Amino acid sequence: MRALNDNRITRKLALTGAVAAAGLLLAACGGSGDSDGMEHGGKTSATASSGAPAGAFNDADVMFAQMMIPHHEQALQMAKLADGRAEDAEIKQIVAAVEKAQDPEIQKMKSWLKAWGKPESTPGGHGGHAMAGMLSDADMTDLAAAKGKEFDRKFAELMIAHHEGAVEMAKTEQKDGKDPEAKKVADDVVRTQAAEIAQLKKILDRL
Template sequence: MRTFRKRTTRTLGLTGAVAAAALLLAACGNDDAMSGMDHGSTSSATAAAPSASGTFNDADVMFAQMMIPHHEQALEMAELADGRAEDADVKKIVAAIEKAQDPEILKMKAWLKGWGKPESAGMNHAMAGMMSDQDMKDLAAAKGKDFDRTFAELMIAHHEGAVEMAKAEQKDGGNAEAKALAGEVVTAQTAEIAELRKILDRL
């Protein structure tokens, strides 16, 4: 009986050790699986919101730093249309600017944060197409057709500056998503420039 008990105890002990080892391996496997899931989630998040994981260069950083305040001023100009604009086509362009550029600002800010770079390059007034304080005051003082005409003239110049910066990003940038956004800016704002010129022709 003693021998049986010893053997039983030893067998149970060995069985317990094997079971524990199996559980440990299973846990490790689960950890690896969870780790893989985490990596997958991170990759998905990275793809959804650009971060420092993507390659980028100084041109990408400059593009974002300059385009953010450029877009912000375009939104300020668009906001002035409320209660001042008269032309239906001007109002459509204003709505298109607000719909496109606010999300683009958020996207570029996310890039800069992920890249560990500041949002501003401190060269706002040196950027192509930026309005002066007097330009903004003149626009704010205008109403009706006068506003529509002034808005169209100023926004054409503003868009031309954005297109110039976007083309430079397409040429010199290294980040695929930044270059893709630059392409969208070129396409959308070139089309809006053409529409604004048509508006000017008939005002």
């Protein structure tokens, strides 16, 4: 009887030990899995965080910023010439709108290029990609020499061409770009400058 009891106790202890061992094994596997998961997650997170800036933009985004900065800067130069020369109230309104919209966009695009580790301009240009709508030095000189209604007409004509160039570049960014913020600015350029082109054409019709 005692031997039987001993056997039962032995079996019970063995069973308890097996359960405990299985529990430890499971915990070890679970711990290893969790550890792996955390490490993997950390690696993924690190890769995502270090790779995010590189993956968030492409060459089209860079070109858009590098070309649109000087394009916007010239629009601001044109707007400055209106001071003391423009006569038409609507032309003055558009001048104010250009100054309000384009200077902040220039600062945004400069900050992108800095974050991306890209220069604001490239010495070799963009391989045949001309900045559409850019005025020549002669155009700027003619605009500076005009005054009153003559200035208003010339400004409207030149700004229409200038805006059309910006819209063209922005549409390329909408199609080929990757960076969400750059694409949003492209959307804004298309929307606002297309509206200003329509307004400038109406102004020209009545001048």
